[in-house]
Amino acid sequence: MIVKDIIFQLSVRSVRLHFLRSVLAALGIVIGVVAIASMGMMGANMTLSVTEELSSMANILVVRPDIGFGGGGGDRPVMAGMSSSSTEEMITEDQFRDIEQIAGKYGLVYAVNSRSDRIEMGDSKGRSTIYGLDPAVFPEIFTLADGAFPKSTSSVMIGPDLADRFGLTLGSKLDIGEENETTTVRVVGILEERGMSMDLNTDSAIIGSEKLFFGIYGGEGEYDQVNVVLDDINDATAVNTEITAQLNKKEDQVSVQDSSRMLENITATLGTMTSFVMAIAGISLLVAAVSIFNVMMMSVTERIREIGILRSIGTQKTEIRKMFIYEAGILGVIGAVIGAVLSLAIGYVVVLAMVGSTDYFFTPESLLYVPFGMAVGIVICIVSGVYPAWSASNLDPIEALRSE
């Protein structure tokens, strides 16, 4: 046994002598570690799943005509109906060419038309969004759950929600348009679920070729929006700036929505939220610090005579200090280890409840918060032990020996 070990032994034995009291004091640390770790894991899992959900669409720029109130966002198709005749509020063929020229080298550029319209199949009637796109881009932006991409002007593919809602299957026929002037199309493909997004919302929509769209609604050479799918998300700002500079030279004609910015904002907001929630969880550690401090002071008071003995036979002040710092550290480690185990269980439940998915629970980004919480807990303990240790080491040996 070397010096460090025998001093450490004394600390261990002191903790063991008052085991119940020590564990109760460490309980505060347990709670603090669990709170910090599970809140941190919740934040990490939330960020990861939001990032995952959004990043598939975050590499997309959406160019829309500037309609005067900040470029608009949200669900464009509802407004498409009333704006179809006005050139001012559509992207012209020339503008589309310009955008293609600028952004083409950074990724895929395609134009989109959309319209909300009445649909009818057999006895059931409803409304849906009809998209018209260049069929050449279908394979690049859509994933089919079933069937094939439409090749003729009378065939379409539909979103999974629409298929569910109306019981549509491959081969189903449906009518688009007002009662007397319907166009009949056939379902040849059903898309995979895609979720809400800025560029296209296809889950309950009908998607056909441009020709089909113009055949029903006219307006050839004008588009509701142009989407740019970037190969590299880091080009987003550059392309955005270039498009805006080129097309809005004289007056604001288009507005560009940059999804990557939104993603950045969301993750930043989530990060701030997580830190805030963790800070609140950290308050529980402050309470724990008080109870550790209390127990350490108790330990010093009870062992005054022992400290006097140790000092009188040649124990240095620093060694006495170490003895109590070790003791606080042991309490911290006990609390942190129990806290770590519990925070895996509790964190899992919290993530399941708050995020809804534990897909990212066992990733480094998420699990990192367990050692982080442990470290905070141990550091808090040691800091709480500094004053008691200091006061123990500065006891007058003679006074300490005289005490009972």
Place this chain on the structure above:
Amino acid sequence: MGSDPIIGLDEVSKIYPLPSGDVIALDKVNLAIDEGEFLAVMGPSGSGKSTLLNQIGSLDVPSSGNLSLGGRNIRDMSDRELTSLRLTMIGFVFQKFNLVPLLTAYENVEYPFILKNRKSDEAGGHVSRVLQMVGIDPVLATHRPPELSGGQQQRVAIARALVNDPKIILCDEPTGNLDSENGRQIMGILTRLNGEGRTIIMVTHDPVVASHARRTIVMQDGRIS
């Protein structure tokens, strides 16, 4: 005996300032103790015997005057130096044994050895030999102090005081808590240690115990009378 004394007190005073007035525990004490002496300190309760011993043991520094140990003035020494002086040069034996309750008898004796040598004594057997010398067998050595009799505890305490081979052994009423038989055995050990050349200073109330010493001083009101 012509050489310098191992312990020298020159006008040493110790004053405890209290709200009710200063307590003069030591009043300008002059004392020289040669290496190898066996000195008994007697005197009534409160006369300053323990205070004198604590000063010599460098547990405290004088309020005034000079105290030298092995030729060095303890005024010139830092707390760190005084502490290692206690570790290497001085062995304490107290009336109340003062063993560390968290450690076994063996560990109590090994503790100062580890502090001094920065290593354990598992291989050397030195700790066991010292315990054997004071009559503590290896089985007894595994016991914690509360499981030992007073006589056994005092033997362990002496072993602890001896383990680093100190020049000076300070005993504050070493037999005060023991029956006469145990007291006699402890005195036997101390006499033997003195015979080996160690300097022993022993506070006692008991004239029979004091008779083992070669010199006796009597204290009265903080002074040597």
